[in-house]
Amino acid sequence: MAAAFNPKYPSMEDLRNRAKKRIPKFAFEYLDGGCNEDVSISRNTEEIRKVQLQPRYLRNQGISSTKTSVLGMEFDAPFGIAPVGLQGLMWPNSPEILAKAAFKHNIPFILSTVTTMDIERASELTEGNAWFQLYNPAEAELRNDIINRAAAAECPVLVLLCDVPTFGYRPRDIRNGLALPPKMSVANIIQILGKPTWAAKTLRYGQPTFETLKPYTPEGLNLKQLGQFMDKTFSGRLNEERIKPIRDKWKGKLVLKGIASAQDTEDAIRLGFDGIIVSNHGGRQLDAAESTINSLTEIAAKYGDQIEVMMDSGLRSGPDIARTMASGAKFTFMGRSFLYGCGALGKKGGDHTITMLKTQFKQVMDQLCCERVEDLPKHLIQN
Numbered sequence: 422m423a424a425a426f427n428p429k430y431p432s433m434e435d436l437r438n439r440a441k442k443r444i445p446k447f448a449f450e451y452l453d454g455g456c457n458e459d460v461s462i463s464r465n466t467e468e469i470r471k472v473q474l475q476p477r478y479l480r481n482q483g484i485s486s487t488k489t490s491v492l493g494m495e496f497d498a499p500f501g502i503a504p505v506g507l508q509g510l511m512w513p514n515s516p517e518i519l520a521k522a523a524f525k526h527n528i529p530f531i532l533s534t535v536t537t538m539d540i541e542r543a544s545e546l547t548e549g550n551a552w553f554q555l556y557n558p559a560e561a562e563l564r565n566d567i568i569n570r571a572a573a574a575e576c577p578v579l580v581l582l583c584d585v586p587t588f589g590y591r592p593r594d595i596r597n598g599l600a601l602p603p604k605m606s607v608a609n610i611i612q613i614l615g616k617p618t619w620a621a622k623t624l625r626y627g628q629p630t631f632e633t634l635k636p637y638t639p640e641g642l643n644l645k646q647l648g649q650f651m652d653k654t655f656s657g658r659l660n661e662e663r664i665k666p667i668r669d670k671w672k673g674k675l676v677l678k679g680i681a682s683a684q685d686t687e688d689a690i691r692l693g694f695d696g697i698i699v700s701n702h703g704g705r706q707l708d709a710a711e712s713t714i715n716s717l718t719e720i721a722a723k724y725g726d727q728i729e730v731m732m733d734s735g736l737r738s739g740p741d742i743a744r745t746m747a748s749g750a751k752f753t754f755m756g757r758s759f760l761y762g763c764g765a766l767g768k769k770g771g772d773h774t775i776t777m778l779k780t781q782f783k784q785v786m787d788q789l790c791c792e793r794v795e796d797l798p799k800h801l802i803q804n
Contacts, residue, residue, distance in 0.1 A: 437774075465701070469744055469745060474789055477791075480792060485787050487786065489752070494529075503703075503756035504756070513623045514626045522771025524547040531578075536634050547796055550626070568670055572672070678700055699750075758774060759774050764770075
């Protein structure tokens with residue numbers, strides 16, 4: 422196994438447990454939690470793990486390859502790093518850590534509009550290979566300027582987010598003061614003092630801010646004013662009227678993230694999207710949502726030959742990636758998993774987590790006697 426792998430932490434649960442010890446409680450709960458009673462976040466993973474795969478042992482077996490293609494680009498493994506907001510809050514400098522690791526391992530890195538690194542830096546670290554997720558601005562002028570920046574940074578893919586018409590109801594974040602506008606309580610300060618490595622690195626890299634949005638944010642905003650600015654500036658609701666000018670302006674690949682129904686998939690095809698990411702925002706928006714694997718199975722069966730169907734939410738391991746690919750996904754993404762890696766191992770966390778997932782996934786393919794990623798559906802046991 423590659424030198425990047427730390428054998429003390431061979432599973433995602435190992436990384437999560439160590440990250441929990443190193444990250445202040447309020448930041449870890451922001452990373453780890455879902456919404457309401459956490460039903461959706463649990464259901465996602467539980468139902469992925471109901472998928473069973475069948476090996477084919479008595480056959481001529483060549484060397485298994487984890488390489489695959491999506492949206493006309495070839496990657497070394499069928500998973501990438503999903504967009505996550507406020508990454509630098511959970512572990513200082515984590516967006517840079519993950520962008521560098523993704524580029525090294527030739528997997529996609531998606532930058533969120535509301536994370537703590539800007540478009541230009543993401544492009545620099547990935548040599549123009551970072552995808553960008555647009556949290557749709559209410560005003561066309563701001564939207565167009567951000568899109569122009571993504572194009573100038575040579576982002577090959579623009580990802581539109583459609584599953585945040587309203588903010589999820591997240592009890593942990595409310596208790597911890599991490600709703601908008603956020604606040605820093607005495608309890609949070611005490612938690613920071615108990616995590617000296619996190620605190621020292623935050624001092625080194627600075628207080629996390631929405632770096633991509635800095636050119637548009639008035640100077641000197643307090644936390645309450647920042648919350649008001651975000652509410653005024655961004656609208657999470659997408660419809661045909663808002664999508665059409667983006668499709669007309671953006672010349673690269675366009676992906677819609679947050680799809681959970683056949684009806685929305687049909688609309689995405691009609692509106693000219695190149696791909697969709699089946700997702701329920703990691704269980705953070707709707708606690709009554711269907712699991713992503715169930716949504717994926719229906720959508721991929723009906724529309725997989727018309728549009729590139731990808732999935733995130735609930736994956737935690739190499740076997741989970743294999744189960745999802747066998748169920749019809751063309752590609753997968755994970756968010757929390759890579760932040761667990763950064764929280765556990767700091768600057769080595771991205772490299773370690775990608776190496777671990779690649780190794781786990783390759784072992785599944787070898788065990789199934791499956792040579793190509795695109796052949797994984799042949800190993801799906803239909804229930």
